[in-house]
Amino acid sequence: MKFNKKLESMNTYETAKPIELVVREFGIESKDIMKLASNENPYGCSPKVQKSIVNIISCMALYPDDSMIKLKIALSNRFEIEVENIIIGSGSDQVIEFIMHSKANANSKILINSVTFAMYEIYAKHVGAEVIKTTSIEHNLEEFYTLYQDQNPDIIFLCTPNNPTGDALGSMELFSFLDKIDSDTLVVIDGAYMEYAQAKDNSKKVDPKLIVSKYENVIYLGTFSKAYGLGGMRVGYGVANENIIKELYKLRPPFNITTLSLEAASVALEDEEFVHKTSSLNFQEMDRYEDFALKQKINITNSYTNFVTFHLNQNQNSSKISYQLLSKGIIVRDLHSYDMNAIRVTVGTNKQNSKFFLAFKKLL
């Protein structure tokens, strides 16, 4: 059977090795496996969320409220915006998909950072758009601006803090950049790790309300998968000018969020204390990573997230080390596929991190 030609060159996202497959391949019991590969919140989610889900467990049979009114109101209160400025996706990835299919096509160019979230490029391929990349590993807005002028892209993706490196843009610098972009170029600010960044340094905070009020061509993306501890529930969102949201809505499939996920995200927003407390623990533990890297003489990026990227030395091989850790039941992210001799490690709990340091040190 013949399929569309574009499928021939299509890549799919390579997720971190699921625990279930490590159990099968290495015969390690699931309780002995430690996953520090997907930047989940190691403290789980708010206990209030767990309680609320148990309370509505009988609603699994009922289709989700497709108006998502409860979650939209919770988000609009949080950000002081209107519900018309919000679209909810199955993870912020799905909002990226809507963006790509609504604004880009086979004649488009998409401008992204050299090393960044892989889904931008994957979705660009879905529509056949050309992807232009910077050369700088950390976001360099001067280089972005030069490429913007030379290439005239339809969409620019800025990921701040950036995944998989952890660096973040200052909000002043970011707004100066946005001021220079023409109103027909859509700029996407992916703030998946923003809750962590603003906990560490308020000058990195990008306020969705400012985005909506100042720019008609910018969309801010957020997620419940990271700081809110709901990686398993698949809820992300886009915040933008009502006109952008209206267009994206045309591509949203019905019932794209589960009934339990809508409840979980809504209740998660009621417990900001949980996010503050666990972000604070995250940066306490991050200090230990910085000490470790210093002692082991490995460079790390100054991270505004809940992960650390180790840029390994020449005599250290990221794929080999990742595999050795895997065989011991420790899952980390090899960044070899990003053309980097580096590994990305989620900052876990105190105990998890100690276990990682011990195992990692032996392999250096």
Added chain:
Amino acid sequence: MKFNKKLESMNTYETAKPIELVVREFGIESKDIMKLASNENPYGCSPKVQKSIVNIISCMALYPDDSMIKLKIALSNRFEIEVENIIIGSGSDQVIEFIMHSKANANSKILINSVTFAMYEIYAKHVGAEVIKTTSIEHNLEEFYTLYQDQNPDIIFLCTPNNPTGDALGSMELFSFLDKIDSDTLVVIDGAYMEYAQAKDNSKKVDPKLIVSKYENVIYLGTFSKAYGLGGMRVGYGVANENIIKELYKLRPPFNITTLSLEAASVALEDEEFVHKTSSLNFQEMDRYEDFALKQKINITNSYTNFVTFHLNQNQNSSKISYQLLSKGIIVRDLHSYDMNAIRVTVGTNKQNSKFFLAFKKLL
């Protein structure tokens, strides 16, 4: 800001009115609202599923197992097929989306029944394909075959039992049709309500194993949203030849099913007794609908599902009656948007159905 031109003519799926919006618009308390509009299982889901979800509630923070190995093995055991024959979607709708984007494009034709599940046409518009429809309201495979010969479509959708009418094809008749279709035309058999159909009449049963072993160009779709009582969890699946599945997989976004949904669907497959019991109750209650329709002199389609379609008489207006029911807190599906003066009503519990009969009768 300019967006892709195709968005201008794009329709979105109109879901039944969510309970949450009825509460807001009519000031009716949520406990007094009865939704017989989305064909959810009125008996909920298996108690075993509820228990299993409570047990893994702390896993909400963890990204789903993207290999979905547990659910795939459960499905492969159920249907006696290989895991390579299976793709899981966020509802079977998402598998329809993968099918459309992999096989169809702006030069394609898609053949569907005149009245059928709305997502086929919506996704066809996403890729700019032309939609060819039969004239017959119930599936007429002779008409399908004539149109197939005349129009040479890339994809044919057969929905059996059909939504929103409830009629079902005999499997012998269906297989004879499939035998005549060339191997480059993809035929989709949407069996969302198949568990109900086979409970009523085994000659309507389409066995996914037969599809896989006999046809390299046919895909069977199933869902956990109906008989399994997991409408809120968004899990559907496609079963086909490995080559088709491989192509569809290229379009699957990572983590398209939540952690809790994967568990719920896997456990649901362990409790077939629940499906048998609730399907049996469904057809007991369906008898009451048939009696009611006979007494009220309204035509209904002989239904192999958990819903009944009332083809109203000329002096009865489906939109007016639906609205009047809504104002009393009873949500049904007006089929006016399908160009039919009809309403579709989910067969509820004994008590729900009695309440519906009482209210409906007053409006006739």
